[in-house]
Amino acid sequence: xxxxxxxxxxxxxxxxxxxxxxLVVDVADGTEIASSVYEYPSGDQGILLDRKDPHLARQNPAxxxxxxxxxxxxxxxxxxxxxxxxxxxxxxxGIGIDTTGSTPIPVDKTGMPLAMSGxxxxxxxxxxxxxxxxxxxAEAAEITAKAERSKDGYLTxxxxxxxxxxxWAKVLHCKRSSPEVxxxxxxxxxxxxxxxxxxxxxxxxDTMPRGIxxxxxxxxFHDDWGGLPKNAFLKKLDADLPKVAEHYTANSSxxxxxxxxxxxxxxxxxxxxxxxxxxxxxFDAHMGAVGAGVKPGTLVKIMGTSTCDxxxxxxxxxxxxxxxxxxxxxxxVIPGMYGLEAGQSAVGDIFNWFVKQLVPAKYAADGDAHVAxxxxxxxLKPGESGLLALDWNNGNRTVLVDPLLSGMLIGQTLHTTxxxxxxxxxxxxxxxxxxxxxxxxxxxxxVKEVVNCGGIAEKNPMVMQIYADVCNRPMxxxxxxxxxxxxxxxxxxxxxGAYKNAPAAQKKxxxxxxxxxxxxxxxVKTYAELYKLYMQLHDAFxxxxxxxxxxxxxxxxxxxxxxxxxxxx
Ligand SMILES: Nc1ncnc2c1ncn2[C@@H]1O[C@H](COP(=O)(O)OP(=O)(O)O)[C@@H](O)[C@H]1O
Ligand SMILES: O=C(CO)[C@@H](O)[C@@H](O)COP(=O)(O)O
Numbered sequence: 158x159x160x161x162x163x164x165x166x167x168x169x170x171x172x173x174x175x176x177x178x179x180l181v182v183d184v185a186d187g188t189e190i191a192s193s194v195y196e197y198p199s200g201d202q203g204i205l206l207d208r209k210d211p212h213l214a215r216q217n218p219a220x221x222x223x224x225x226x227x228x229x230x231x232x233x234x235x236x237x238x239x240x241x242x243x244x245x246x247x248x249x250x251g252i253g254i255d256t257t258g259s260t261p262i263p264v265d266k267t268g269m270p271l272a273m274s275g276x277x278x279x280x281x282x283x284x285x286x287x288x289x290x291x292x293x294x295a296e297a298a299e300i301t302a303k304a305e306r307s308k309d310g311y312l313t314x315x316x317x318x319x320x321x322x323x324x325w326a327k328v329l330h331c332k333r334s335s336p337e338v339x340x341x342x343x344x345x346x347x348x349x350x351x352x353x354x355x356x357x358x359x360x361x362x363d364t365m366p367r368g369i370x371x372x373x374x375x376x377x378f379h380d381d382w383g384g385l386p387k388n389a390f391l392k393k394l395d396a397d398l399p400k401v402a403e404h405y406t407a408n409s410s411x412x413x414x415x416x417x418x419x420x421x422x423x424x425x426x427x428x429x430x431x432x433x434x435x436x437x438x439x440f441d442a443h444m445g446a447v448g449a450g451v452k453p454g455t456l457v458k459i460m461g462t463s464t465c466d467x468x469x470x471x472x473x474x475x476x477x478x479x480x481x482x483x484x485x486x487x488x489x490v491i492p493g494m495y496g497l498e499a500g501q502s503a504v505g506d507i508f509n510w511f512v513k514q515l516v517p518a519k520y521a522a523d524g525d526a527h528v529a530x531x532x533x534x535x536x537l538k539p540g541e542s543g544l545l546a547l548d549w550n551n552g553n554r555t556v557l558v559d560p561l562l563s564g565m566l567i568g569q570t571l572h573t574t575x576x577x578x579x580x581x582x583x584x585x586x587x588x589x590x591x592x593x594x595x596x597x598x599x600x601x602x603x604v605k606e607v608v609n610c611g612g613i614a615e616k617n618p619m620v621m622q623i624y625a626d627v628c629n630r631p632m633x634x635x636x637x638x639x640x641x642x643x644x645x646x647x648x649x650x651x652x653x654g655a656y657k658n659a660p661a662a663q664k665k666x667x668x669x670x671x672x673x674x675x676x677x678x679x680x681v682k683t684y685a686e687l688y689k690l691y692m693q694l695h696d697a698f699x700x701x702x703x704x705x706x707x708x709x710x711x712x713x714x715x716x717x718x719x720x721x722x723x724x725x726x
Pocket of ligand 2: 172173174256257258259288374440441442443459460461462463464465498
């Protein structure tokens with residue numbers, strides 16, 4: 158009798174904003190065998206905050222290390238219990254990692270985070286600078302201004318504006334606000350590079366592979382100007398910045414490459430074999446796109462705390478530089494194709510803010526206030542509340558790329574209800590989503606299909622119906638409830654030799670659900686009217702070129718807030 162071929166498995170580890178999740182999948186068809194989540198224990202839901210500065214968001218790097226061990230151990234343990242899956246830990250062929258970003262970490266010469274040694278343990282500047290840390294707005298504006306004057310075209314691949322969420326702005330802000338930490342750091346390593354480096358013992362900042370996803374989207378790495386920005390440009394920002402570039406590995410790698418094998422020590426801790434190949438890391442959104450089956454013409458929306466919009470484009474077809482689209486990077490999603498990234502800096506975070514701060518207790522009485530508000534908001538018709546909101550509570554990432562914009566709600570009366578506001582906030586995020594789709598298409602990137610994934614796409618059908626109505630397009634949902642981790646696992650399968658490349662793996666391992674949210678005629682009509690008004694507010698408050706001359710309002714409010722906070726110590 159012939160011996161049956163044993164199944165092979167891959168693991169995807171997805172580092173989100175508040176937690177890390179490990180997923181074990183069968184490489185033959187993407188079946189999800191087991192998963193385990195580790196909530197970061199430090200700070201407020203894993204985020205270290207500063208009472209005096211709402212723009213600050215840091216993370217304890219130790220949570221990432223503990224999180225790898227705990228989530229992978231948990232997933233393996235659970236997989237072993239699924240007897241029918243045929244899982245055996247020795248048959249895990251590869252591991253892929255995705256993380257938030259830009260989340261750079263100041264590290265020492267060995268690659269260990271400064272925050273993990275005594276002196277800097279409590280220093281906020283020595284922690285990981287989480288993607289949504291917006292303390293570096295002034296530095297981002299300065300980088301934009303100086304890059305605009307440079308002949309090298311550094312802004313062409315990042316939408317024309319450098320963001321305060323990104324690498325160089327954060328490193329420069331550290332130099333200016335915490336020079337002792339900047340001086341102590343040997344290098345700055347993105348979380349997406351740190352984790353694969355750590356688990357393979359390949360942490361030397363000078364030699365560790367660094368992913369093209371983080372480098373290209375956040376650190377202005379591009380072949381057009383020979384890799385990272387030139388020293389002459391960095392020196393204009395700060396004489397010490399070239400030192401940071403010097404320790405940033407010059408050749409950026411794609412996720413079908415291997416960082417190394419799992420170290421014996423970590424393999425033992427998590428219950429895997431030493432040497433299992435680990436793929437080069439990338440951002441959660443990009444891996445989400447892979448896990449949702451992205452291909453040219455498909456826009457994947459990864460809808461969670463924030464939303465990222467990711468698509469790909471063939472390298473051999475013309476592609477314009479798209480203003481406001483925050484990244485166009487060859488190989489950042491699928492090797493051999495351009496990866497394009499746009500997004501909204503807050504989506505679920507806006508709903509969460511409302512639920513936590515402003516919603517009457519009765520909505521939380523029976524459990525989740527999101528669910529109760531959604532049930533009430535679902536009863537409303539588009540336009541019925543008379544409300545319209547802007548989705549900028551955490552700034553605008555696309556197309557305005559301005560962290561110093563804020564949220565807004567217009568049309569309240571003394572009868573306005575919490576459910577009406579909740580719905581208006583959802584609609585505002587849908588209008589922001591449409592503005593992004595329109596921008597892609599204006600520049601020739603056709604969006605033939607939209608596939609959604611992430612927590613919100615999974616949890617809230619009303620949100621998806623509103624998006625279908627506002628965007629006047631069907632909204633599909635990725636088959637996997639853990640699409641980012643699945644995307645990472647796909648690269649685990651590729652580096653483990655199960656597939657020759659990512660598209661081959663995607664064909665077998667990804668899919669969409671049978672439920673598709675289709676646009677409803679009447680709603681589409683009303684939302685088209687509301688979108689015009691949304692764009693009027695958008696341009697008035699968000700651009701200096703609008704006739705309305707309101708673009709100072711949000712910024713002046715922030716300036717007054719900062720001044721008053723400073724005055725009161
Ligand atoms: N039922 C719901 N409807 C809409 N949003 C929700 C609901 N439940 C949670 N959220 C929001 O989803 C976000 C979390 O999304 P998720 O994809 O799980 O996390 P992450 O973005 O960190 O990966 C939170 O901001 C939360 O406010
Ligand atoms: O900005 C990026 C990727 O470029 C994301 O990592 C960031 O929006 C965080 O996403 P999540 O909130 O984890 O869904």
